[in-house]
Amino acid sequence: xxxxxxxxxxxxxxxxxKPVVRLHSRSAPAxxxxxxxxxxxxxxxxxxxTLDMATRGNTEPQACVLVDGQGTRQRVTLVNxxxxxxxxxxxxxxGAAHALGEVLPFMRVPAAEQQALAQLCAWxxxxxxxVVPVAPDALVMEVRGSLALFGGLAGLLARLRRELRQxxxxxxxxxxxxxxxxxxxLARARHSTPxxxxxxxxxxxxxxxxxxxxxxxxxxxxxxGIGVRTLGDCLRLPRESLARRFAPALLLELxxxxxxxxxxxxxFKLPQVFSSRIDLLWEIHHVQxxxxxxxxxxxxxxxxxxxxxxxxxxxxxxxxxxxxxxxDYPLTLVEPSADALHLLRxxxxxxLRRSLASPVRGICLEAADFEHRPANPSGDLFAxxxxxxxxxxxxxxxxxxxxxxxxxKALQQLTAFPDHRPERAGDTQTFDGTRVQxxxxxxxxxxxxxxxxxLWLTRQPLPLPECxxxxxxxGPLHLDGERxxxxxxxxxGGEVARDYFIAHNQHGTRLWVFxxxxxxxxxxxxxxxx
Numbered sequence: 256x257x258x259x260x261x262x263x264x265x266x267x268x269x270x271x272x273k274p275v276v277r278l279h280s281r282s283a284p285a286x287x288x289x290x291x292x293x294x295x296x297x298x299x300x301x302x303x304x305t306l307d308m309a310t311r312g313n314t315e316p317q318a319c320v321l322v323d324g325q326g327t328r329q330r331v332t333l334v335n336x337x338x339x340x341x342x343x344x345x346x347x348x349x350g351a352a353h354a355l356g357e358v359l360p361f362m363r364v365p366a367a368e369q370q371a372l373a374q375l376c377a378w379x380x381x382x383x384x385x386v387v388p389v390a391p392d393a394l395v396m397e398v399r400g401s402l403a404l405f406g407g408l409a410g411l412l413a414r415l416r417r418e419l420r421q422x423x424x425x426x427x428x429x430x431x432x433x434x435x436x437x438x439x440x441l442a443r444a445r446h447s448t449p450x451x452x453x454x455x456x457x458x459x460x461x462x463x464x465x466x467x468x469x470x471x472x473x474x475x476x477x478x479x480g481i482g483v484r485t486l487g488d489c490l491r492l493p494r495e496s497l498a499r500r501f502a503p504a505l506l507l508e509l510x511x512x513x514x515x516x517x518x519x520x521x522x523f524k525l526p527q528v529f530s531s532r533i534d535l536l537w538e539i540h541h542v543q544x545x546x547x548x549x550x551x552x553x554x555x556x557x558x559x560x561x562x563x564x565x566x567x568x569x570x571x572x573x574x575x576x577x578x579x580x581x582x583d584y585p586l587t588l589v590e591p592s593a594d595a596l597h598l599l600r601x602x603x604x605x606x607l608r609r610s611l612a613s614p615v616r617g618i619c620l621e622a623a624d625f626e627h628r629p630a631n632p633s634g635d636l637f638a639x640x641x642x643x644x645x646x647x648x649x650x651x652x653x654x655x656x657x658x659x660x661x662x663x664k665a666l667q668q669l670t671a672f673p674d675h676r677p678e679r680a681g682d683t684q685t686f687d688g689t690r691v692q693x694x695x696x697x698x699x700x701x702x703x704x705x706x707x708x709x710l711w712l713t714r715q716p717l718p719l720p721e722c723x724x725x726x727x728x729x730g731p732l733h734l735d736g737e738r739x740x741x742x743x744x745x746x747x748g749g750e751v752a753r754d755y756f757i758a759h760n761q762h763g764t765r766l767w768v769f770x771x772x773x774x775x776x777x778x779x780x781x782x783x784x785x
Contacts, residue, residue, distance in 0.1 A: 295399040295431060295451060297408075298438035299379070299415065303426040304392035306335045308371050309361050311423025312533035312548035312618065318358040319536075322349050329360070336425075359536060365391070374531055376523045378422070378558035382411065386523045387435065393442065395435040395520075408449055421554045432456060435520060436512040440486070443467040453514045460512065461487030468508075474501060525563060529556055529622040538577050538614035542606040545574075545618055549602050550595075552620040557595035565625035566591030570598065572606075575617035582612070586659070589651035591626045597652060604659035654686070675743045676751055677712060677781060706739045707757070709767045709782035716779035719768065726768050726778035732758040734768075742772070755781070 301307065306319050318341055321333035329349040341356040352358050368391050376386045376394050382405070385397035398411060405411040412429055419427055430441030431449040437456055444463040450456055463486045465478055477500075483489050489497070490509065498506045510516040533548045549572075560566060568591045572584040586605050592598060658666055666686040674680045719726040726732045739755040752772040759765055767782035 293399065294397055294433055295402075295408075295449075296395050296433065296435045296438040297398045297411070298389070298393055298395045298430045298432075298435070298442040299419070300393045300428040300430070300439070300442035301424055301426060302392065302428060303333060303335055304372075304424070305361065305363060305368060306333060307424045307426065308368070309534065310335070310536060311551055313536050314544065314547050317536055318343070318356060320349070320352055320358055320360050322360045322362060363391075368392075374555065375422075377526050377562070378555050380523065380525055380562035381558050382415070384522075385520075387520045388523070389435075389439055393439055395438055397435075398431075418554065418558070421551065423551050432459070434512055434514050435518055436508060440467040440512065456513055457487075457490065461485060461490070463487075465489060468505070474505075477501065526559070527623075527625060529559055530619065531555055532575075532617055532619040534575075534617045535615065538616060540611060540614050542609065542611060545606065545615065546603065548618045549620075550599055552618070553595045553598050553602070556598075556620060556622055557593060560593040560625070563625055563627065565627045566593045567622045567625060569622070569624075570602070571621040572602065573619040573621065574611070574615045575619070576612075577614040577616050580613070584609070589654050589658075591628065593628075601655055601659045604656060608660065608662060658686075675741050676749065677708065677741075679744075679749070706737070706755075707784075709765075709784045711784075712767075712782045713780060716769070716781045719778040719780055721778055726758065726770075726780075728760055728766070728780065730761045732760055732766065732768065734758050740772075741769075757784075 305321055310317060310319055316337045318338040319335050320331045320338050320343060322329045323332045324330055327348075327350070331343060331345055331347045331349060331352055334343050334345060338352070338358055341352075341358070343352045343355055343358065349360055352360075372388045372390065372392075372394065376388050379386045379394060379396055383396045383398050383401045387395050389395060398408070402408055402411060405414060408431065415429070416427060428442045428445050428447075430438045430443070430446055431451070432438040432441055433451065433453050433456065437450070437460060440460065440463055441450065444467050446459065446463065448459070450459045465475070465483060465485060465488070467486075470478070478484075478489070483492070486509075494506060507516060511518040531552055533552060535548065539545060556567075568588050570586045572586065573581055574584070575581050584605065586601060588601075654666065664685055667683040668686045669681055670684050671681050672679060719728055719732075721727065722731055725734070734756045735758070737757075740753070741755065742752045744750045753769040754772060755767060755769040757765060758768045765784035766780060767784065768778060768780050770776060770778050
């Protein structure tokens with residue numbers, strides 16, 4: 256289900272937010288008309304969105320404030336919990352805030368806020384196909400058709416709280432109503448009681464402060480001058496006077512909130528390329544301090560993968576250093592995965608083998624080429640979760656952990672080449688993640704087509720002493736009757752002419768020896784069977 260509200264009497268839709276990241280859509284969203292009474296909009300308001308976004312990659316709490324203005328006229332417009340405990344209040348001069356304790360000031364960056372809000376909408380797409388950003392610090396979702404999947408509205412809210420805190424957003428407020436504007440206003444007013452019918456909207460909105468409208472300072476002053484403090488007071492004013500004295504757009508917004516006018520919303524388009532960055536408050540000198548930022552970035556990626564029912568075959572971590580440089584750390588998987596916990600373990604192992612050449616001030620996670628997968632890739636409806644908490648670990652995940660811990664070149668696999676010369680018939684190469692399967696013997700033959708060869712060869716053939724025409728190694732060697740003659744390589748300058756035998760020493764060890772056919776016809780040890 257990928258739908259968006261539409262009304263044919265409206266000639267233009269509300270312009271969608273255009274985030275900095277490039278978003279691609281698999282298909283254009285379908286349009287449908289749905290009665291307002293049958294919808295339920297859930298608004299998520301993040302009152303400290305800018306500060307949470309700036310501090311979510313750090314492990315230690317730090318007092319932070321958002322300021323506005325220039326020079327000595329800078330004043331605090333937003334504080335986090337740590338700054339509030341120091342006694343810093345909204346409206347306080349920045350100099351006075353510094354006098355109360357160590358505090359980090361931030362300025363608003365609208366482009367960064369817009370990008371972060373777009374990424375949060377992409378993460379929320381896993382809960383419903385209708386997600387709309389509401390600048391600068393909220394989003395709304397149509398959740399009526401998704402409630403049964405999450406155990407009702409209470410179950411959905413519990414999961415949203417838990418997973419948003421995992422992303423680093425701790426200040427949350429929710430509101431639900433049949434119209435998106437009413438849900439946003441209720442969330443801003445921290446009115447947590449669900450409003451599920453249009454008939455109940457006027458009573459629910461009547462006690463909501465007029466501050467939720469985000470009016471200009473002049474309009475707020477005008478309303479206060481006539482004694483309007485709540486939306487109920489505003490709704491009791493004559494409609495004609497309200498439109499004439501204040502703004503016609505305000506009257507339209509009130510009608511949309513009450514469901515009297517249609518409120519078309521643009522459908523959000525899912526990204527096909529994931530890229531998210533967290534900037535750190537101070538310089539990081541050890542990779543262990545990056546764990547919180549990595550965990551939150553992977554949680555964000557996992558939400559987008561769940562929304563698309565997809566997996567990734569690789570990640571790319573990028574570290575931004577204090578000197579302005581950056582370094583990339585690609586991580587390749589043996590099999591596609593969407594498990595955030597597994598990806599976090601691999602990333603930790605990957606970074607533990609490395610030391611930071613210079614301090615880090617930011618970390619970015621990138622992923623592309625999403626592989627869409629069936630809902631149950633194992634094919635077993637009753638298959639349990641494996642590999643997460645002490646369960647059976649699959650061989651691809653075991654290989655991935657070894658490669659992350661020891662390095663990509665630490666795991667080697669044997670590779671066969673079509674050459675009769677033993678030293679050129681096989682080699683090792685970096686393990687590429689594919690399972691090596693032994694070809695099954697075909698036909699009714701009871702004996703192998705080729706003579707048996709050892710798995711272990713010496714780096715170079717080792718000359719053996721000869722006694723009475725027989726090779727000697729801690730005593731005479733007993734040779735089996737059959738021999739394997741190899742005469743090859745005259746075309747490339749590596750000609751060999753040998754007779755190979757399986758030999759046994761006095762301890763019963765099987766050896767692979769050969770005698771040169773050309774002069775001086777010496778004996779050599781070339782392999783060991785066991």
